[in-house]
Amino acid sequence: MTEPARSTAPSNAFAGAGRLADYWATVYRRTWKGSAISSFVTPLFYVLAMGVLLGDYVTSDPAQLEGASSYLVFIAPGLLAAQAMQTVFGEVTYPVMGMIKWHKTYFGMTATPLSVREVILGHLGFVLFRVALTCGVFAIVMAPFGVYATAYGAVLAFLVQLLLGLAFATPIYAFSAGLKDESAFAIVFRLGMIPLFLFSGAFFPISNLDPWMEALAKATPLWHGVDLTRMLTLGTVDGATALVHVTYLAVLAVLGWFWAVARLTQRMSV
Amino acid sequence: MILAAGLRKSFGGFEAVRGIDVDVRRGEAFGFLGPNGAGKSSTMRMIAAVSPVSGGTLRILGLDPATDGPQIRARIGVCPQEDTLDTEISVRDNLYVYGRYFGLPRGEVRQRVDELLEFVQLTEKANAMVDDLSGGMKRRLTIARSLINRPEVLLLDEPTTGLDPQARHVVWDRLFRLKQQGVTLVLTTHYMDEAEQLADRLVVMDKGVIVAEGSPLSLIAEHSTREVAELRFGVGENEQHASKVEDLADRVEVLPDRLLLYTADGEETVAKVHERGLTPAATLVRRSTLEDVFLRLTGRTLVD
Numbered sequence: 322m323t324e325p326a327r328s329t330a331p332s333n334a335f336a337g338a339g340r341l342a343d344y345w346a347t348v349y350r351r352t353w354k355g356s357a358i359s360s361f362v363t364p365l366f367y368v369l370a371m372g373v374l375l376g377d378y379v380t381s382d383p384a385q386l387e388g389a390s391s392y393l394v395f396i397a398p399g400l401l402a403a404q405a406m407q408t409v410f411g412e413v414t415y416p417v418m419g420m421i422k423w424h425k426t427y428f429g430m431t432a433t434p435l436s437v438r439e440v441i442l443g444h445l446g447f448v449l450f451r452v453a454l455t456c457g458v459f460a461i462v463m464a465p466f467g468v469y470a471t472a473y474g475a476v477l478a479f480l481v482q483l484l485l486g487l488a489f490a491t492p493i494y495a496f497s498a499g500l501k502d503e504s505a506f507a508i509v510f511r512l513g514m515i516p517l518f519l520f521s522g523a524f525f526p527i528s529n530l531d532p533w534m535e536a537l538a539k540a541t542p543l544w545h546g547v548d549l550t551r552m553l554t555l556g557t558v559d560g561a562t563a564l565v566h567v568t569y570l571a572v573l574a575v576l577g578w579f580w581a582v583a584r585l586t587q588r589m590s591v
Numbered sequence: 592m593i594l595a596a597g598l599r600k601s602f603g604g605f606e607a608v609r610g611i612d613v614d615v616r617r618g619e620a621f622g623f624l625g626p627n628g629a630g631k632s633s634t635m636r637m638i639a640a641v642s643p644v645s646g647g648t649l650r651i652l653g654l655d656p657a658t659d660g661p662q663i664r665a666r667i668g669v670c671p672q673e674d675t676l677d678t679e680i681s682v683r684d685n686l687y688v689y690g691r692y693f694g695l696p697r698g699e700v701r702q703r704v705d706e707l708l709e710f711v712q713l714t715e716k717a718n719a720m721v722d723d724l725s726g727g728m729k730r731r732l733t734i735a736r737s738l739i740n741r742p743e744v745l746l747l748d749e750p751t752t753g754l755d756p757q758a759r760h761v762v763w764d765r766l767f768r769l770k771q772q773g774v775t776l777v778l779t780t781h782y783m784d785e786a787e788q789l790a791d792r793l794v795v796m797d798k799g800v801i802v803a804e805g806s807p808l809s810l811i812a813e814h815s816t817r818e819v820a821e822l823r824f825g826v827g828e829n830e831q832h833a834s835k836v837e838d839l840a841d842r843v844e845v846l847p848d849r850l851l852l853y854t855a856d857g858e859e860t861v862a863k864v865h866e867r868g869l870t871p872a873a874t875l876v877r878r879s880t881l882e883d884v885f886l887r888l889t890g891r892t893l894v895d
Contacts, residue, residue, distance in 0.1 A: 341692070424678060425675040428671065433665075433689070436661060
């Protein structure tokens with residue numbers, strides 16, 4: 322006879338977050354169909370409409386397109402990075418509020434040996450999984466359009482999306498975790514995500530902007546993600562600049578993490 | 592099992608719990624009784640090791656929640672006041688994913704899920720969505736979920752609030768069985784019948800402090816009389832008759848529709864009322880209940 326299994330406290334935060342894997346798998350099994358179709362179709366539409374059809378009208382000197390041979394090749398990395406950002410915005414706004422306020426799922430989770438940081442880690446793990454999936458599909462859909470200079474550049478560009486996703490996920494998660502009312506999300510999307518999407522270098526070189534707007538664009542995480550992704554897909558990597566991008570995104574992810582833990586801990590300790 | 596001394600909880604400037612001493616022993620059913628806002632739920636959340644203690648000491652299973660929260664939570668079960676079930680996944684999945692939070696192997700969790708569904712009579716609803724369950728079924732599911740780790744202590748915050756009488760009796764029956772199995776039960780309630788049904792020992796809380804402590808019977812003996820004679824003189828006349836019968840009881844309470852005479856022998860008191868030539872429209876003699884104690888100790892005024 323073996324000893325009956327006993328309930329235990331997790332040995333570390335990652336082990337604790339791992340215990341949430343079955344929860345997230347269960348939730349995903351219920352929702353994957355809708356998101357799977359849209360994560361394949363949406364990028365295809367974007368590439369066709371903006372890259373191929375609109376791109377047909379855009380004839381520009383490659384020097385003005387940061388070295389891209391066509392408009393399609395120019396915006397492909399921008400669209401990939403934007404996809405990472407949009408996936409994150411969708412996953413860490415309303416769903417986080419729902420698990421705190423509407424369904425109180427987090428309260429059920431933290432009544433077990435799991436603690437707040439493990440709950441956040443588990444949720445962010447799921448967000449990264451979603452980013453990997455949507456960006457992975459996007460990256461593959463774009464391959465036949467000849468947007469990658471090298472195969473390893475394509476793989477690295479994909480990995481950058483995970484870092485970019487995390488850089489967005491932790492601070493927005495923190496914001497959502499402390500929010501009492503969901504109406505602020507509409508502002509976050511309209512005045513946060515949409516302008517980032519349009520003005521962070523995904524669709525045109527930010528050198529086209531006024532100098533002050535260009536400086537502003539360069540301060541945003543999406544621009545760092547777009548520029549880094551584009552270097553990798555075009556094969557025009559500048560080591561020093563790439564390091565700045567990676568550092569910026571990593572620092573943002575880490576600061577956001579501490580903020581998220583503090584905000585959710587405060588929210589949950591009523 | 593649970594030991595609290597001078598336990599306090601404050602939110603900003605507001606003190607919800609103002610220094611309580613509690614000692615819950617293994618295998619007993621212990622109740623926190625009190626009106627809304629008495630500090631019961633705040634106390635329960637501290638005992639559940641999710642809400643930090645503001646002052647005093649608290650030990651659960653000999654452990655300090657400030658440092659050993661996860662270890663404590665691994666060994667207790669929590670049935671919160673508000674259901675925190677995941678409404679979008681099935682009954683079975685709710686139990687399954689919850690079991691995994693405790694670090695139990697998948698096979699073991701599956702086996703326990705089947706046992707627990709049986710125990711709370713939800714086997715037939717195993718694949719239903721939580722959204723489609725009645726209030727009583729959700730409560731039973733929450734109780735089943737709180738048992739997935741075979742807890743040594745089960746915390747129940749108002750386990751039957753909002754349920755219909757049938758559903759309440761099913762829940763009581765299940766809780767009674769758990770008690771027989773040796774699980775220590777700690778519950779809060781504002782239902783007197785629930786406290787009398789389930790609790791071996793209870794404390795009455797009001798405004799963040801404990802105002803009385805003991806078994807249901809000893810509380811009645813200590814804070815009320817053996818019987819209560821209820822006299823109904825008709826609307827508007829109860830007040831004026833109160834002074835005429837004052838000396839016949841230990842205590843007289845005037846309500847809009849009746850007088851309550853707290854006395855050792857209700858029949859004898861009613862007979863004496865009649866001897867004085869008073870003829871109430873209706874009389875009723877009953878035993879004192881926990882409700883009489885409760886209202887005596889916490890007053891009839893609404894707190895919120």
